[in-house]
Amino acid sequence: MAQPLRLALLPSDTPRAQEAAAALEESGLFVPLEDADVAVVLGGDGHMLHVLHSMLDSGRVIPAYGINFGTLGFVMNRPKSSRSLHERIARAKPLAVTPLEMVATTGSGKQESFCAINEVSLLRETRQTARIEVSVNGKVRLRELTCDGILVATPAGSTAYNYSASGPILPLGSSMLALTPISPFRPRRWRGAIIPDHYEIDFRVLDPVKRPVAAVADQKELRDIMAVKIKVARQHQLTLLFDPGKTLEDRIFAEQFEF
Structure with a gap:
């Protein structure tokens, strides 16, 4: 028995x-x-x-x-x-x-890694909008996104913050990630993208001194961010x-x- x-x-x-x-x-x-x-x-x-x-x-x-x-x-x-x-x-x-794995580089050059089950978010720290370069699989897709922030959501997290930011709901078996801007200002008509989950996503903060950005992996936050790399953490x-x-x-x- x-x-x-x-x-x-x-x-x-x-x-x-x-x-x-x-x-x-x-x-x-x-x-x-x-x-x-x-x-x-x-x-x-x-x-x-x-x-x-x-x-x-x-x-x-x-x-x-x-x-x-x-x-x-x-x-x-x-x-x-x-x-x-x-x-x-x-x-x-x-x-x-x-989950996702986020590797963030701070202004001091230090790198820190966290997992996110729902989403990884980049958020402006002050009243100034953030300016962020967006690359997918090593290719720059947006040279400058002016916004309050941007997030990458898993299917499990797509109904949470991602959905509140007008991102898509992803079926669990879709093997996709949602790339969703938060209050985008320029380019005004860009509303995000759906990306295969075997792709890597890179964010580079373009004006980190005047327009500082924080990175949040679910409940863990880092400030003074220079760059963030995100990929699916299949080992976890x-x-x-x-x-x-x-x-x-x-x-x-x-x-x-x-x-």
Whole structure:
């Protein structure tokens, strides 16, 4: 007989998530994250992002099953079910999510690397618009984009900040990335591009002293940016677990018909 999966319980610090965690902990079925087969994440989308990044940083990456005790819960499962937690996880459908890798060069010449599950954004730091050169696969595509910023979104993140910036919603199996400007001023008619995810994207800040730019990889921010290189980090693939019929792919598709 197969051994039951070992579960780690990772609640957010909100009262709802803590109350749900206390009720689940009465079963005594949970183990520390380092000993677990699946991470059970209680909270909202922000807490799930935090947990996934913590796993990436630690090098200990296991499937994550989220239960929504937050607000939107786009990447979470519904809180209530007639099935036990072990039954739900045993029936859950896995979904592979591949993050982006951002390598940013600051004004001092230092390079720092972060992963982004949703998007990498370049944002102006002052009232002055940013001026950014955009290259794809080593070829300059926009010699000067004047804007509040620009972002690169994964399919999983395409319904988040990217969608608010009027970027496209990408199906999970599309193998594409969204390149979306934020409040573009020049060229006025450029509204972004959809790029194969095996391409590399480079941004160069054209006037970093007068028009400083910050780079943000999901929740991690760097300031005084000179250049940013972005590519898909296939070596850091993550797995999310969803109840049947409620997968992230289903939700992303449905977003295109909801108003």
